[in-house]
Amino acid sequence: MKHYAGLDVSVKETSICIVNETGVICREIKVASHPEDLVQALKNPEWRLVRIGLEAGPLSQWLFSGLAEAGLPAICIETRHAKAFLKAQMNKTDRNDARGIAQMTRVNLFRPVHVKTLTSQHRRAPLTARKLLQEKAIAIENDIRGLLRNFGLKVGIVGTVGFDDHIRELVDGMPDLGEIMKPLLAARQKLRETFMGAPPQAAISTIDVPLRFRNSRAVGPALGLTPVLNQSGESYRVGRVSLCGDGMMRALLYEAAQVMLSRVRKWSWLKAWAMNVAKRRGRQKAIVALARRLAVIMHRMWSDGTEFRWTRERMPAAI
Template identity: 65%
Template sequence: MDHFAGLDISVKETSVCIVDDTGGIVREVKVASEPGALLEVLTNPTYHFKRIGLEAGPLSQWLFSALAEASLPVICVETRHMRAVLKAQINKTDRNDARGIAQMMRAGLYRPVHVKTLRSQKLRMLLTHRKLLQSKAIAIENDLRATLRNFGLKMGVVGTVKFEVRIKELVADLPDLAVLVEPLLIVRRVLREQIGILHRRLLAIVRDDEVCRRLMTIPGVGPVVALTYRVTVDVPARFRNSKAVGAVFGLTPPPKHQSGESDRTGGISRCGDEMMRMMLYEAAQIMLVRSAKWSWLKAWAMKIARHRGMKKAIVALARRLAVIMHRIWVDGTEFRWTREVAAA
């Protein structure tokens, strides 16, 4: 007899529900959210598991890896899809959620999520930490600009390097303000130093990565965009074709909504990885606005911009960049600047 299990994971404890192929509950238990505690329950030889489901979340990657290493048929389920199915339950409890997940596994009503490799998880941490420090440094700089403006002290246009010097020039004759400004300048200085350390580490990784170097042959795609794409896609073979990448990044229209006289199609879905989507926007904007060198891809996007506006052209170009980058990765090629070369 086949068995199916549902795991409702929280930070401290996990509710486990095991059902048989008829839907009958075989066992329910609550254990610590640790690999050892879960394996003690799930590796019982009396159970023949066909599918074990858990929801994507903060602990899911860690627990998924441990269960997969034990040769258990574990599946990580997409959060929004699982929430929509479980919402039909009247009472929401950890126990009921585990029951619902187990029944989803038995019926096959689930949408699996790719769990990234350990290397991609670590590189993703590098990218997120770099982005976090950048946002904090920018927040401090904006706050200093705004508060000094209240006293008639205008920063003007000044770069990152000369920012601190300019601040000290403005408050040089105002010692009471200088005392208040100094702590923020110290914190900003440390943040900028650490951002530099993380960025140099990022550049070293990209320099030694053959895939990233090929992705960077595309105009507008720099080291950060290339590494973000590398980490987000992780395993290119998980996509049935290159065109499927745009939907995963939320760059394709949502399903058409038609009911009676209502018939509408919205904008892009904005589902999936937000960081990757923003990186593709940035690369598309750089290609259209800053890049001086012409290519067939830029010509294609500019044609859209003339007919439908620059904003839609950037979204369309971002989606096509995602497709091209996947194709370059899979084929082991580089970006081709003309249609003739691409067709050769």
């Protein structure tokens, strides 16, 4: 008889529920949230496991890799689908969630999530650290602005490079404030020097395996850059972009699209296309459309090894 397992993962312990192909619960147990403990509990000749489902979360990549290396049929389930399915339960407990996930895997009512390779996770780690350092540097800048505003000193609009000199000019003649600003400016400078040196590998770490997309156009929806459709009967409404998927990659694509439209002086067919979209539908929608197309182009370049062409090749004249 076939068996299916559901794992409800928490930081310390994981609730395991094993059901047979008719939905009858065969075993329930709690083990430590560690791959070795999960393998020991699941790799038993008594169970003919077809699928082992666990919800996507902070520990899912680590646990999934450990289960997969042990030869167990692990599947990472999309979080929104799991939450929608588990909402039908009256009481939310770890035990009930494990039961619900086990039933999801049994009836095949789930959407699997791609688990990134270890190489991709290593690429992602410095990007996450870079984003954290950048956020801390911006937070220090905002705190400096707020602190000086209490004394009637307005920082105003100032560039990143000239920020330190501008602050020192404002507090010149106020030694008490100057001493307070010194460690804050030093911390800000150190943070910016650190994250500016981090390599931008967001696209590679996010896509991970290009072949997992059926075509390049499928990258846009995966990154949440396509509008949400709401259709019911005669009603058909197109909403805002879904904002699903990797938020960091989506933000970087949006920023790149803004820069291409406003600062890049070199003309290209891609910029011309985006400018035409801006004329017809507005600048905001043009930026989103350009961000989506940048994702498609990068995926295509990665897939077939081509380089970006600034101008379109002319078609040969018909004979």
